[in-house]
Amino acid sequence: MERWFIKNKKDPGIDYKKLGINNVIYKILINREINTEEEIKSFLDPMLSNLNSPILLKDMVKASNLILSHIAKKNKVRIIGDYDVDGVTSTYILYSGLNKIGADVSYDIPHRVEDGYGINNNLIDRAYNDGVKLIITCDNGIAARDAVLYAKSKGIDIIITDHHEVPKKFEKDKEIELIPDANAVIDPKQNSCNYPFAEICGAVVAFKLIEYLFLIKGVDKDEFYESFLPFAAIATVCDVMPLKNENRIIVSEGLKYLRDTKHRGLNALIEVSNIKKNDMDVYHLGFIIGPTINSSGRLDSAKDALELLLENNYDLALEKAKKLRELNYERQKLTTEAFDIIDEKIIRENLLDKHKVLILYEEGLNESILGIVAGKIKEKYYRPTVVLSNSKDLIKGSGRSIEEYNMFQEFSKSKEFLTTFGGHKMACGLSMPLKSLDEFIKDVDEKESLTKEDLIRKVYIDGNLELKYISMNLVKEIERLAPFGNGNSAPKFGSKNLKINNLNILGKNKNFLKMRLFQNNINYTATLFEDYEIFLNNLAKFYGREEVMALLQGRPSNIFIDIVFNLELNIFNGNTSIQLKINNYRITGENNVN
Numbered sequence: 001m002e003r004w005f006i007k008n009k010k011d012p013g014i015d016y017k018k019l020g021i022n023n024v025i026y027k028i029l030i031n032r033e034i035n036t037e038e039e040i041k042s043f044l045d046p047m048l049s050n051l052n053s054p055i056l057l058k059d060m061v062k063a064s065n066l067i068l069s070h071i072a073k074k075n076k077v078r079i080i081g082d083y084d085v086d087g088v089t090s091t092y093i094l095y096s097g098l099n100k101i102g103a104d105v106s107y108d109i110p111h112r113v114e115d116g117y118g119i120n121n122n123l124i125d126r127a128y129n130d131g132v133k134l135i136i137t138c139d140n141g142i143a144a145r146d147a148v149l150y151a152k153s154k155g156i157d158i159i160i161t162d163h164h165e166v167p168k169k170f171e172k173d174k175e176i177e178l179i180p181d182a183n184a185v186i187d188p189k190q191n192s193c194n195y196p197f198a199e200i201c202g203a204v205v206a207f208k209l210i211e212y213l214f215l216i217k218g219v220d221k222d223e224f225y226e227s228f229l230p231f232a233a234i235a236t237v238c239d240v241m242p243l244k245n246e247n248r249i250i251v252s253e254g255l256k257y258l259r260d261t262k263h264r265g266l267n268a269l270i271e272v273s274n275i276k277k278n279d280m281d282v283y284h285l286g287f288i289i290g291p292t293i294n295s296s297g298r299l300d301s302a303k304d305a306l307e308l309l310l311e312n313n314y315d316l317a318l319e320k321a322k323k324l325r326e327l328n329y330e331r332q333k334l335t336t337e338a339f340d341i342i343d344e345k346i347i348r349e350n351l352l353d354k355h356k357v358l359i360l361y362e363e364g365l366n367e368s369i370l371g372i373v374a375g376k377i378k379e380k381y382y383r384p385t386v387v388l389s390n391s392k393d394l395i396k397g398s399g400r401s402i403e404e405y406n407m408f409q410e411f412s413k414s415k416e417f418l419t420t421f422g423g424h425k426m427a428c429g430l431s432m433p434l435k436s437l438d439e440f441i442k443d444v445d446e447k448e449s450l451t452k453e454d455l456i457r458k459v460y461i462d463g464n465l466e467l468k469y470i471s472m473n474l475v476k477e478i479e480r481l482a483p484f485g486n487g488n489s490a491p492k493f494g495s496k497n498l499k500i501n502n503l504n505i506l507g508k509n510k511n512f513l514k515m516r517l518f519q520n521n522i523n524y525t526a527t528l529f530e531d532y533e534i535f536l537n538n539l540a541k542f543y544g545r546e547e548v549m550a551l552l553q554g555r556p557s558n559i560f561i562d563i564v565f566n567l568e569l570n571i572f573n574g575n576t577s578i579q580l581k582i583n584n585y586r587i588t589g590e591n592n593v594n
Contacts, residue, residue: 001456001457002456002457002458002459002584003456003457003458003459004459004461004494004564004584005458005459005460005461006460006461006462006463006464006494007031007460007461007462007463009030009031009033009035010030011030012030012035012036014026014035014036014037014040016040019037019040019041019044021040021044021477022474022477024463024465024469024474024477025477025478025480025481027462027463028462028463028478028481028491029043029481031462032244032487032488034244043244043248043481044480044481046248046249046252046253047249047253048225048249048253050246050249051246051249051250052195052196052197052246054208054209054211054212054215055212056194056195056196057186057188057193057195057205057208058185058186058187058190058192058193058194058195059184059185059186060186060208060209060212062183062184063136063159063161063183063184063186063209064209064212064213064216066134066157066159066183066184067098067103067134067136067159067213068213068216070103070133070134070157071098071101071102071103071104073133074104075104075133075134076104076105076106076130076131076132076133076134077098077103077104077105077106077132077133077134077135077136078105078106078107078108078127078130078132078134078135078136079091079094079095079098079105079106079107079108079135079136079137079138080107080108080109080110080119080123080127080135080136080137080138080140080141081094081107081108081109081137081138081139081140081302081306082109082110082117082118082138082139082140082202082297082302083109083110083111083112083117083297083298083301083302084139084238084239084294084297084302085234085235085238085239085290085293085294086139086201086202086203086235086238086239087109087138087139087140087202087297087302088109088293088296088297088302088305088306088309089203089231089232089234089235089293089309090138090139090161090201090202090203090205090206090207090235091107091109091138091139091206091306092231092306092309092310093138093203093206093207093210093228093231093232094107094136094138094161094206094209094210095107095306095310096227096228096310097206097209097210097213097214097227097228098210098213100214100219100227101213101214101217101219106130106132107306108123108126108127109297109301109302109303109306110123111301111302112297112298112302112367112368113367113368113391116396116420116431117140117420117422117429118137118140118141118143118144118147118422119135119137119140119141119144119147119148119151120144120147121147121150124147124150124151124154124156127151127156128154128156132156133155133156133157134156134157134158134159135151135156135157135158135159136158136159136161137158137159137160137161137162138161138162138202138203138205138206139161139162139163139164139201139202139203139205139206140162140164140202141158141160141161141162141180141182141185142160142162142164142165142166142167142179142180142185142187142189143164143167143178143180143422144160144180145167145178145180145181147180148160148180148181148182149180149181152181157183158182158183159182159183159184159185159186160180160182160184160185160186160187161186161187161202161205161206161209162185162186162187162202162205163187163188163189163200163201163202163204163205164187164189164202164422164423164424165189165408165422165423165424165425166178166179166187166189166190166191167422168412177190177191186205186208186209187205188200188205196245197245197246197247199241199242199245199247199487200236200241200246200247201232201235201236201239201241202235202239203231203232203234203235203236203239204232204235204236204241204246204247204250207228207229207231207232207250210224210228211224225253225257226257226261229250229253229254229257230254230257230258230261230263230266231309232250232254233250233251233253233254233255233257233258233285234254234258234285234289234290234293236250236251236254237251237282237285237286237290237485238285238286238290238293238294240426240485240486241486241487242486242487242488243282243483243484243485243486243487243488244487244488247487248483248488251282251285251483251485252482252483255280255281255282255285255483258277258280259277259278259280260277263309264311264312264313264314264317265308265309265310265311265317265320265321266309267314267317268308268311268314268317268318268320268321269289269292269293269308269321269324270289271318271321272318272321272322272325273288273289273292273321273325275288275289281482281483282482282483282484282485286485291328291331292321292324292325292327292328293305293324294328294331295324295327295328295330295331296324296327297368298327298331298366298368298369299327299330299331299334299366299368300327304320304323304324305324307320308320308321308324331368331369334366334368334369335369335372335373335376338362338365338366338369338370338373338387339373339376339377341362341365342360342362342373342377342387343377343380345360345362346358346360346377346381352381352383355383355441355445356383356384356445356448356450356454356455357383357384357385357386357405357410357444357445357448357450358377358381358383358384358385358386359385359386359388359437359440359441359444360377360385360386360387360388361388361389361395361397361434361437362387362388362389363389363390364389364390365387365389366389367389367391367396367397370387370388370389370396370397370398371387371398371399371400371427371429373387374386374387374397374398374399374400375400377400378400378401378402382402382455382456382457383402383455384399384400384401384402384405384407384410384450385399385400385401386398386399386428386430387399388430388437390434391431393433394419394431394432394433394434395431395432395433395434395437396429396430396431397429397430397431398427398428398429398430399411399423399427399428399429399430400426400427401425401426401427401428402454402455403426403458404450404454404455405448405450405454406425407423407424407425407426407427407428408423408424408425408428409425410444410447410448411423411428411430411444413443413447414440414443414444414447417432417436417439417440417443418430418431418432418436418440419431419432419433459492459564459583459584460492461492461493461494461564462491462492462493463493463494464493464494464495464496465493465494465495466495466519466520466522467495467498467517467519467520467522467523467524468519468520468522470522470524470567470578471578472576472578474567475567475568475569475578478490478491478567490566491566491567492564492565492566492583493564493565493566493567494562494563494564494565495519495562495563495565496562496588497519497560497562497588498517498518498519498560498561498562498563498588499517499518499519499558499559499560500515500516500517500551500557500559500560500561501515501516501517501518501523502515502516502551502554503515503551503552505532509531510531510532510533511529511530511531511532512527512528512529513527513528513529513530513532513535514526514527515527515528517561517563517580524578524579524580525570525577525579525580526563526565526579526580526581526582527579527580527581527582528582528585536548536552538587539551539559539561539587541587542587542589543557543558543559543587547559560587560588560589561585561586561587561588562585562586562587562588563580563582563583563584563585564582564583564584564585565580565581565582565583566580566581566583567580567581568580568581
């Protein structure tokens with residue numbers, strides 16, 4: 001079930017025509033709360049000069065001075081990252097950047113199964129045995145208070161660079177941040193940090209640290225961007241950061257550098273993924289390059305992906321990239337199998353009627369793909385979802401949430417049942433003894449306050465758009481708003497009472513539908529990805545099977561649908577045409593747009 005809503009943000013009364021945009025683009029920008037002349041100009045023309053200064057991050061100067069001091073003393077420095085895309089790319093940025101300015105630097109990345117998430121005593125012992133005097137974390141560490149104290153007890157200085165939520169406790173109804181006692185802590189989520197935009201990923205925090213160090217050392221700015229901006233862009237997209245403010249600049253400009261990159265590891269990855277560099281967009285980062293990098297940390301060691309990025313021999317880089325692609329195919333297979341098992345469990349045990357928050361345990365699943373499966377279940381049922389499986393003497397898992405449920409805050413109320421826990425509003429990682437599972441589920445159920453309305457998927461539309469108002473000029477204007485992603489999705493429009501004049505069922509799995517839609521004598525081709533039987537059954541419920549058969553046989557029919565769609569260009573045989581990409585549909589007359 002879903003409900004459609006038209007966004008209707010208040011018009012601030014800007015003379016948008018003098019900004020060179022039309023009323024449709026203006027409304028889209030206002031809907032995204034870009035509602036001053038300065039913000040609109042900055043959004044339409046993202047420039048690197050508008051990035052926030054790294055010095056605005058708390059402890060940036062302190063961390064940089066400490067790093068330079070260790071470099072001057074020729075002390076060994078160890079980077080400790082994380083095993084996902086953000087962790088691998090932030091490790092690459094710190095390792096390569098520090099190496100450039102003369103540091104005796106090495107790296108370590110925890111193994112997902114053997115070490116678990118983040119810095120721990122085993123990793124610190126390895127660093128100590130190697131004579132390391134300074135540890136710098138990236139994309140982890142903000143919750144590692146005990147590990148930080150252990151490192152300091154070993155005489156090792158430690159700098160935390162992270163972007164995750166700061167753990168908190170409550171005393172007498174007062175919220176207290178539990179910040180590790182490191183030599184420096186760089187995390188924009190700290191209450192005491194005045195950085196103007198906190199929604200940056202771990203790789204961007206690392207990017208800012210290297211930017212400041214390069215500034216001190218006099219490294220050319222263009223060299224800095226060419227070396228590291230593509231990695232900051234990949235991580236920003238793959239960690240699902242909102243593409244607004246400086247994230248939009250990083251991704252927009254990072255894609256330009258990526259299309260021209262001479263980086264051997266990235267080029268090998270692009271080649272084996274069959275990506276045309278000039279066509280590279282957010283989709284390729286989020287759904288091809290990112291998952292391929294991620295596959296090593298999920299099924300093997302994330303160090304494999306990092307070694308690809310550090311490889312200078314192109315032939316060897318190609319071999320390493322091919323290995324990662326093979327791992328990614330294996331990951332996809334495991335994900336599909338696990339999803340089917342979990343989905344069948346939900347249906348068999350009637351869990352949707354029993355729980356508003358789905359916490360699902362299944363023995364024997366590969367723990368590396370639990371977060372992906374949780375995300376897919378969440379998307380199918382629009383419920384906060386956690387998927388867990390056995391791991392050594394604990395059960396471990398990952399959660400994915402909906403906008404109406406702050407998973408980090410809500411699960412923090414039940415953390416006495418958890419052995420480890422961390423995350424943010426929309427996602428988390430956790431572990432516990434199996435014997436605690438039922439109590440944890442019961443406690444979460446008792447403390448959640450979700451309503452039936454909260455569990456209805458909301459579809460937000462930028463506005464109604466009749467077919468007669470669609471033009472090539474409008475499509476080109478919309479392209480100015482790219483890149484699209486989280487926080488800046490491709491504009492969605494709604495249109496009602498569209499007659500289906502013909503329908504073609506395409507694709508190996510018969511899940512690609514192409515149809516011709518008419519409205520007031522205007523017609524456009526539209527596409528929809530959905531199993532053809534589901535679509536035809538939905539039509540038949542309202543119009544009857546005879547009308548549906550007439551449509552399939554090319555005879556006149558009288559079937560109308562309402563749609564939510566994006567506008568896109570279709571290029572075929574040198575000809576360019578506009579087509580509608582249907583995101584959601586319903587039978588005309590079923591419901592009303594709110």
